[in-house]
Amino acid sequence: MKIFNDFSLKHYNTFGLNYNCAAFIEVEFAEEIYSINKMFELSETEHLIIGQGSNILFTKDFDGIVIHPTFNNFSMKSQDNNFLYLEVEAGKNWDELVRYSVGKNLGGIENLVSIPGLAGAAPIQNIGAYGQEIKDVIEFVHFFDFNDNIFKVFHNRQCRFDYRNSIFKQELKNKIFITSIEIKLKKNPTPVIDYGNVKDELFKSGIKNPSVNDVCNIIANIRENKLPSPKEIGNAGSFFKNPIVSNSKFEELKKSYPDIPFFEVGENQIKIPAAWLIEKSGFKGKVKGNVGTYHKQPLVIVNFGNASGNEILDFANEIKTKIFVEFGIELESEVNIL
Numbered sequence: 001m002k003i004f005n006d007f008s009l010k011h012y013n014t015f016g017l018n019y020n021c022a023a024f025i026e027v028e029f030a031e032e033i034y035s036i037n038k039m040f041e042l043s044e045t046e047h048l049i050i051g052q053g054s055n056i057l058f059t060k061d062f063d064g065i066v067i068h069p070t071f072n073n074f075s076m077k078s079q080d081n082n083f084l085y086l087e088v089e090a091g092k093n094w095d096e097l098v099r100y101s102v103g104k105n106l107g108g109i110e111n112l113v114s115i116p117g118l119a120g121a122a123p124i125q126n127i128g129a130y131g132q133e134i135k136d137v138i139e140f141v142h143f144f145d146f147n148d149n150i151f152k153v154f155h156n157r158q159c160r161f162d163y164r165n166s167i168f169k170q171e172l173k174n175k176i177f178i179t180s181i182e183i184k185l186k187k188n189p190t191p192v193i194d195y196g197n198v199k200d201e202l203f204k205s206g207i208k209n210p211s212v213n214d215v216c217n218i219i220a221n222i223r224e225n226k227l228p229s230p231k232e233i234g235n236a237g238s239f240f241k242n243p244i245v246s247n248s249k250f251e252e253l254k255k256s257y258p259d260i261p262f263f264e265v266g267e268n269q270i271k272i273p274a275a276w277l278i279e280k281s282g283f284k285g286k287v288k289g290n291v292g293t294y295h296k297q298p299l300v301i302v303n304f305g306n307a308s309g310n311e312i313l314d315f316a317n318e319i320k321t322k323i324f325v326e327f328g329i330e331l332e333s334e335v336n337i338l
């Protein structure tokens with residue numbers, strides 16, 4: 001392990017904010033977390049696990065210990081006629097893993113291409129994009145429990161995956177350290193192309209029977225054209241979750257906004273794109289000082305260079321208030337605010 005005191009987190013959050021933490025520990029082997037926990041009594045000490053910080057907004061210095069996994073091996077556990085089972089350590093770059101599996105013509109995570117972050121963080125909010133979610137490929141999540149001081153493993157069902165949510169973002173938040181995930185990838189994949197403009201883009205490219213590689217490339221291109229790269233403009237992807245409302249609330253909204261887009265998500269539940277609500281409220285491309293919404297995707301709040309965490313948070317709260325007043329909908333942050 002490597003320990004750094006009074007460490008800048010500028011390169012460990014994709015908003016690019018220059019806040020410090022009291023100590024930063026690079027964990028080089030999963031087993032080290034056991035002695036780190038003994039040494040620093042993490043269940044009693046303020047701490048935070050950080051991957052690439054692509055889903056975190058810091059609003060101040062972090063007066064505690066930040067733990068960052070660098071162990072990043074992955075290996076095949078087993079295979080059968082239909083699936084190949086991989087165990088992936090927490091520090092593995094997620095996008096690299098997607099590209100690896102696509103290169104082997106394995107299916108299940110190809111639509112999750114270009115999502116920043118590390119594999120250990122992927123189950124936390126059940127990452128999802130273009131009709132795929134990690135919950136559909138997760139078999140097991142291995143983690144260290146700071147209170148019980150032991151390694152544990154959860155089967156998929158125990159993770160309570162939901163839309164941008166899991167037990168790790170709720171009851172177990174800050175109580176565990178995910179050390180690896182086990183995923184199953186399809187050997188004879190059927191690409192998922194029904195979401196967004198994937199089908200149209202495949203058609204435009206003249207691809208009739210797309211492989212996982214084709215779908216992955218198309219989605220990577222769509223994302224590149226639509227989303228700002230954190231290397232160029234600080235951001236944490238979608239700032240808010242898409243709100244889910246009841247049928248009756250939706251019917252009420254439809255009377256005032258007949259063009260409101262929606263997805264049915266359950267018997268009595270409707271998901272409304274937060275981007276549409278933000279755009280309708282006049283916030284698309286809006287700039288305020290050092291902060292704004294991205295001109296091509298209003299769900300993304302960007303740091304134009306010198307914003308503070310609180311400036312970003314105030315701007316996000318302004319959007320929330322406007323949407324509540326206009327639509328009676330309370331937006332929930334997808335980004336973890338610290």
Ligand SMILES: Cc1cc2nc3c(=O)[nH]c(=O)nc-3n(C[C@H](O)[C@H](O)[C@H](O)COP(=O)(O)OP(=O)(O)OC[C@H]3O[C@@H](n4cnc5c(N)ncnc54)[C@H](O)[C@@H]3O)c2cc1C
Pocket residue numbers: 014048049050051052053054055056069090114115116117118119120121122124125126127128129176177178179227228229230235236237238336
């Ligand atoms: C440009 C951009 C596009 C994005 N697109 C998408 C998208 O399409 N879909 C999507 O779902 N998300 C998207 N995101 C959000 C983000 O990339 C994901 O949530 C990603 O999984 C976060 O990974 P990370 O390593 O950066 O985690 P961090 O931001 O470092 O951490 C996120 C949370 O997980 C906890 N955590 C991290 N690692 C561990 C661990 N090993 N054990 C326990 N807790 C841990 C942290 O404490 C924190 O609460 C996007 C972000 C950006 C910047």
